[in-house]
Amino acid sequence: MKILLAEDDEIMRISIYDRLGKQGWRVDEAENGLAALELYQKNHYHLIVSDIRMPGLDGLSLLRNVQKNSPETDVIIMTAYGSVDDAIECLRIGAADYILKPFDMDDLIIRISRLLEAQQVKNRCEALEANCLASHDRKLIGSSKAMQKVHSLISQAAPTSATILITGESGTGKELAARAIHNASNRSDKPFVSINCAAIPEGLMESELFGHERGAFTGAEHRRKGKFELADTGTLLLDELGDLPAPLQAKLLRVLQENEFERVGGSKTVNVDVRIIACTSKDLQQEVQKGNFRQDLLYRLQVIPLEMPPLRTHKEDIGELCAFFLHEFNVLHGRSATLSEEALTRLKQYDFPGNARELRNIMERASVLTRGSTIEDNDLPLSTIDEAPDSNEDYNLGSHVAKTEERCIKKALQKSGGNRTAAAALLGISRKNLWEKIKIYNLS
Structure with missing residues (x-):
């Protein structure tokens, strides 16, 4: 964190500078308002601590300049001539805090710490909001009969709290379907939490799902909530559930049946109200026969089964998908690429083993590498062109x-x-x- 200190009293300035430096903050100092303004115009500061009365430029003028050009920067005004009117005026202009001299240095440190922590929380919230908005912008695309069936099932099942098992090949949009279900449910304003069961080591999975108590294992210095608690009153997506270790399958079954669990290292029962959506690219019935997945858990999960169709079975949606992806990448890369009819025809001849995810990657690559404004047949990746089957091809x-x-x-x-x-x-x-x-x- 970087702080600008503006104070014309040298002894006061040195005292504050030394104390702020001991907190690990980077501090620039200015002996008057004009010097502070010059530093501010050259650098980005998270916070400014300024005296209200300084030669050349007073603290209020500096505050007005900061509010006009970078309102995200907090300003603390210091004064030895405090009055109620001065405090009101400072806060009206936009000061984050107002402190009277002489003050306890610890008091200043506490005020600064609170403001900087609030900035960090705000930044995290904004990042989370942006991520949520990006997720909402991505939606299930397609008007074919296969996709109409998916949309119909989602509209029927979403308003309920029934557990849904989404199956399908990798890249068919299982997570998008899960988000669509959540957004159409009566829990849409509640948390949507996702966990990839294949991406977390087995030893950490239980803690990720159910949380842990302090001292539950080496490194557990604080109590930590798991995904189930974070998703309370909302929706929990268990992605790639087929990779969930066998010991945790029994615990998951209990949560689904009783809506309760214990944190790792704890004995207190935690009750939650969570709607479960599970996704997998594996055939769970085959996994049951192999002994890798519990039959009773499968029954409990597939209250409502939803199968996402592979792209090769609804190629009529390729044009709509291409238009959606191209719009996304045109905005991202500042382009205005369009797809020619020849290129679209070639894409429709391809079977897309990677499904919609592969099509999305092809569109991004083509939109970036095409030399003109139109993506032609020869702008598509060579593997797609070479592997695209011809219905009239001679196999002799x-x-x-x-x-x-x-x-x-x-x-x-x-x-x-x-x-x-x-x-x-x-x-x-x-x-x-x-x-x-x-x-x-x-x-x-």
């Missing part, structure tokens, strides 16, 4: 070998400038053999 091996041979001969003739002897040498065949192949393929 002999014909493919012949086409390849003809293409090589053409290139050799071009390379040699039509000299057949040189072309034969490039191909590693005799001149007579080359002549026969030229005749077969009707090459001049």
Whole structure:
């Protein structure tokens, strides 16, 4: 944290400067208002501590300048000639605090600490809000019959508190469906908490889900709430639930049935009201047969099953998805790229093993690398073009070998400038053999 100290009394300025420095804060000092203004115009400060009366420029003028140009910077006004009117005027202009001289240095430190902590909390809230807004902007796209079925099921199930199991291949939008369910529910103004069961080590998973008490294990210096407590009255998304360790499956089952649990290292029962949505790309029925997943937990989870269709089964939505993704990346990268009909046709011929996530990555790459304002067929990643199947493609091996041979001969003739002897040498065949192949393929 960086602080600007403006004080014309040298002894007072040195005393405050030393004490602020001992707190670990970076401090710049100015002996008058004009020097403080000059420093302020060159640097960013989280907080300014200024005397109200200084030669050249008083503290109120400095405060007005700060409020006009960087209102996020807090200002504490110090004065030895305090009055109620002065305090009211300072606070009216926008001072964060007002302190009378002489003051206890510890009192100043406490005031500064509170303001800086409040700034940190505000920043975290703004970041969280931005993240939530970004999440709300991302939504399920598609008007095909397959997606209409998904939307219909969401609209029916969302208003209830029933547990929902969302299945589907990776990249089909399972998390987006979970958020859509939460946003359409009567818990939409309550927390939406997500945990990826595949991304957290087994030894930490129980603490992440249920929290822990102080001293529960090495490093547990404070009590910590788990995801269930954080999601109380709201929705908890258990992503990639198929990877949940077996010992925790039994504990999860109890929470689903009783709505209660104990923190790690604790004995007090914690009651919660949480709506559970689970996602997985695994076939849980097969996992049950393998002994990796509890049958009773599966029954409890799939009260309402929702299967997200792979993109290859509803290719009619590709155009709508491309338009959505391109708008997103045009805004992000400051571009105005559009997709040509030829490129869209080529994309519709591709099966997208990575589903909508793969399409999104393709659109971002193409929107950034295209040289013009329109993404053409040849702007798409080569793997997509090469692997895109042709419905009229000939799968006969002999014909493919012949086409390849003809293409090589053409290139050799071009390379040699039509000299057949040189072309034969490039191909590693005799001149007579080359002549026969030229005749077969009707090459001049």
